[in-house]
Amino acid sequence: MTKMEFINLKAQYQSMKAEIDSAVTQVFENANFIMGDEVKILERELALYCGAKHCITCANGTDALMLALMALGIGKNDEVITSPLSFIATAEAIAFLGAKPVFSDIDGKTYNLDPAKIEEKITKKTKAIIPVSLYGQTPDMDEINAIAKKHNIIVIEDAAQSFGADYKGKKSCNISEMSCTSFFPSKPLGCYGDGGAIFTSSDELADKLRALRVHGQTKRYSSKYIGVNSRLDTVQAAILLIKLKYFEREIKERNRIATQYNRLINNKNIATPFVHPDRNSVWAQYSIRIKNRNSLAEALKVKGIPTTVYYPIPLHLQEALLYLGYKKGDFPICEAVCEEIISLPMSAFVTSQEQDLITAELITLS
Numbered sequence: 001m002t003k004m005e006f007i008n009l010k011a012q013y014q015s016m017k018a019e020i021d022s023a024v025t026q027v028f029e030n031a032n033f034i035m036g037d038e039v040k041i042l043e044r045e046l047a048l049y050c051g052a053k054h055c056i057t058c059a060n061g062t063d064a065l066m067l068a069l070m071a072l073g074i075g076k077n078d079e080v081i082t083s084p085l086s087f088i089a090t091a092e093a094i095a096f097l098g099a100k101p102v103f104s105d106i107d108g109k110t111y112n113l114d115p116a117k118i119e120e121k122i123t124k125k126t127k128a129i130i131p132v133s134l135y136g137q138t139p140d141m142d143e144i145n146a147i148a149k150k151h152n153i154i155v156i157e158d159a160a161q162s163f164g165a166d167y168k169g170k171k172s173c174n175i176s177e178m179s180c181t182s183f184f185p186s187k188p189l190g191c192y193g194d195g196g197a198i199f200t201s202s203d204e205l206a207d208k209l210r211a212l213r214v215h216g217q218t219k220r221y222s223s224k225y226i227g228v229n230s231r232l233d234t235v236q237a238a239i240l241l242i243k244l245k246y247f248e249r250e251i252k253e254r255n256r257i258a259t260q261y262n263r264l265i266n267n268k269n270i271a272t273p274f275v276h277p278d279r280n281s282v283w284a285q286y287s288i289r290i291k292n293r294n295s296l297a298e299a300l301k302v303k304g305i306p307t308t309v310y311y312p313i314p315l316h317l318q319e320a321l322l323y324l325g326y327k328k329g330d331f332p333i334c335e336a337v338c339e340e341i342i343s344l345p346m347s348a349f350v351t352s353q354e355q356d357l358i359t360a361e362l363i364t365l366s
């Protein structure tokens, strides 16, 4: 057997190699490397796909979060509530703009923000909530939107891991006022480098976002805002247009593989992922919970089975954010998950032999 991949991007490329090679060559020949036609076409397709009125692509998912906050004018003296169980980028974008990340504990089953705990974190300074659709499943967005509406604040979905997911018949990236996603290669819809996008149905926010990503320019060499340089490369847009064609198939395969994992891992010591019946997951990660996580990861590694921990350190305990004054014990559910969570190989290209091997070792070692 060939070396097992955690996310099999090599097999994915081989499955659409001819089309991707040709799309990339076309961009090289046209030489419209920045904001070429492919970017505009992709923005239209992505907006159509998730149902949002506007899609504004940018250089990466972190910039997408930052641009969304900038478009809302969030900065110094403002607070933004988010999940302590996420990639650093979620809190980093808030902090980078001088605003204060405020954490709220998660739900121990879905690993997403627990709506029941959000309201007590809202102050006069709260401007937005950034719920993270972790591992590919959206949070309880109706409840979160209702809280935000009551307090007149904005919801920005961090959908870096959930583009393509369904929530009550709607798509992730179209279930809150603004949404941000990432096309980092290992995300469910990944490009071949960095990429990101912001979604909104507000014309006003969309116009501002389109300016902010090109130095705040509303016309060439005419800057209305202090912006940034954060565009999606034409070549990445061309690759994403091909990958988008096969994205439904990708999601279907990931779901088939997740269901098979659930079936094979039938063990009282292992908590398999919980997905709400009114939504689905695009399985950015297939994450299980187990007591002896660290020794298990080591033992699986010896057997040639790659695993990853998302995330070993909660955001409120990250060194860079210690100035916020949080301490161990502040978010007990999140902290317990950080000790016990582990993600297994997941992509549309995990073979049944691989799944049998992974789950057999897992059961033996747990």
Ligand SMILES: *Cc1c(COP(=O)(O)O)cnc(C)c1O
Binding pocket: 060, 061, 062, 063, 086, 087, 089, 090, 132, 158, 160, 161, 182, 183, 184, 194, 195, 196
């Ligand atoms: C990947 C990720 C980001 C950042 O995206 P980049 O494209 O890597 O900048 C933000 N939030 C979450 C939850 C992520 O998983």
